[in-house]
Amino acid sequence: MMHLWLQIILNGLLQGGILGISALAFSLQWGVMNLINLAHGSFQILAAYLALVLLQRLGLDPFLAMPLVFLIFFAGGYLLQFGIINRVVSGNLFMTLLLTYGLDFVLANSMILLFTADYKSVNTSYANSSWHLLGLQFPIVRTLALVFLLILSLLLWLFLEYTRAGRAIRATSMSTEPARLMGLRIPKVYALTFGLSSGLAAVGGIFYGLSNAFSPAAGGPLTVGAFVVTILGGVGTSWGPLVGGIILGVLDAVGSVILGPTYVNVITFGLLLLILILRPNGILGRAAA
Amino acid sequence: MRKPSKRAGWLGVAALSLTLILAGCGSAATGPSSTGNSAGGTIKIGAPDARTGSLANEGKLVHDGYTLWQNLINKQGGLKVNGKKYKVEVVFKDDQSNPTNSASLTEQMYTQDGIRLFLSPYASPNIFSATTVAERHKVPMIAAGGGAKSIFTRGYKYVFSSYPYSGEYLGSVLDLLATKGIKTVAFLHADDLFSQEADQGGEAYAKSHGFDVVYSAQYPSNATDLTSQLAQIAQKKPDALIGTGHFQEAVLLVKEAKQMNVNFKAIAFTVGPSMPSFAKTLGKDSEGILGASLWTPDLPYKDSVFGTAANYAKLYKEAFGVEPDYHSAMASAAAEMMGLAIEKAGSTNPQKVRDALANLGTVSLFDGTFTVEANGSISGLKLPVIQVQNGQTVTVWPGDFSKNLKDMPLPAWNKRQ
The missing domain is CATH 3.40.50.2300 (Response regulator)
Incomplete structure (x- = not known):
């Protein structure tokens, strides 16, 4: 029995890795630009398709393809922010919601045209395998997702804390006017942020593609998941997605066994409500501003 | 404040045109506006379908199932109504996988396009809402793509199905x-x-x-x-x-x-x-x-339109390049039921077609032998x-x-x- 619970808590931790790595980009966009990117899930699905195409056409392993996919998404995200999103991002929040909602539509339906609505999965020899350790099963992809999340969170934190560009992003996220007066070019900072987060979203998407079957319409639930994890962990914090993802993953896993899997959504959104009431800025967020 | 760059303009234009292209795809399938059920010797049958959205995968299978029947009937000269042959046309409208759209498109096809006979969209929730409209206007709709019992426990008289209950x-x-x-x-x-x-x-x-x-x-x-x-x-x-x-x-x-x-x-x-x-x-x-x-090409059933189940698979593969899955076969069977009822009624009058469907009794099609029940569902299909x-x-x-x-x-x- 003890062993079962250890495995269930481990499953929750690893699911936390998948959830957290998906929320990393979403949290950054929200925290820095006050942009709730409703197309976030579709970005991830697009990255999963790209990884699949690279695997099938060029035989490129998804983990080797990751830097390339990151760069493509960085460039695409940079241009998208610079060309389109910057036009509305400083305005009403409603406008950015509308724009990213439209973007999600265009992305999802373009993917149906390009890849058909058929379900796909990035299937490598190790995608369904596990490591056995201490009598527990460590599914390879999920374990790596948690490891990558730890590394990426650390890198993101170092980048934001210690580099010039990172400090520019943080300054802009605190307040745009003073940042502008200090000589920062806000549209460029925003484009850099969106590029970076698009790259991170793509990494999350590859992990999703390895661990689940996906179709062009699968983006919606991913966006909702990232939304919940971001609020739990704290908007715009480097470590928030990790903390939020793990808490949500473990609670869902344990709760789904005690109460039954039907109640997973009740647990998830109950937790969300609780956090919004008790700590509106998230677990790692600064206390009420 | 910000100076709009040229590149941004082009991106905007590209995004806009992509949106328009996608919107165009949705409506392209609807074809020229129709003027009634059997105008110009063509019997029009409306079908909301999931061309886009989360059900687009199965939606296409249903779409192809209806289309195969339509093309085959037309190749065979059409449906025989009172000694005269009529071509058939299934009019599709994209419900984007959204049940609310399934209902409003059914309404639109009824009021604007004058369509009086319907095949269903895919998935139980979409059928559930679309059939509400069909029932209100007293026009028959045959469901292909959902076996939820709740579709048939509402006391409706104009809803039929080619699917057995999900249970x-x-x-x-x-x-x-x-x-x-x-x-x-x-x-x-x-x-x-x-x-x-x-x-x-x-x-x-x-x-x-x-x-x-x-x-x-x-x-x-x-x-x-x-x-x-x-x-x-x-x-x-x-x-x-x-x-x-x-x-x-x-x-x-x-x-x-x-x-x-x-x-x-x-x-x-x-x-x-x-x-x-x-x-x-x-x-x-x-x-x-x-x-x-619900169906495989190996099954030993046959009928006069498609021939054997194996022949159905052959025709399907010729038309669409892939093996048919049961979603397509059941959709073709639903369309075939509509054709049978029209011929039996000797009319495209929705009330007469409805009565013919209700009185089909036990039929044998390429997907098996089944009985149309009083509530519009079917029974007896060996799965x-x-x-x-x-x-x-x-x-x-x-x-x-x-x-x-x-x-x-x-x-x-x-x-x-």
């Missing part, structure tokens, strides 16, 4: 498992209407046929992690796992069962294995998995079971087909190549 899907699978000495079963199902009904029907059938149901749970649709449920199931050591949900969850369960090294003598799903992408997505891990199905073998689906039930069974019990995950 009957698992009967054949359990019959097969019983012959292989399987005693204990774990059930896992999604929380949508179809999966709930299929699971309840399956569990009730299992209990009344001597199986021991050792685990049963419902998970939310689109679940992305079921490892903890599998860990729990592993403790109970059931012979078989029966999953009733959606394609992506069936794939997830196989992936995670292997990751967690949870072994079963048999694994069966309602949705998943019968689709070609199941074996493609999972590769070798899909071998030996059973699927509840096949399929198994994934070498990446292909093979019919392994009913009756003699069971000699095709392989890998029973399934080899353990770590014993597979």
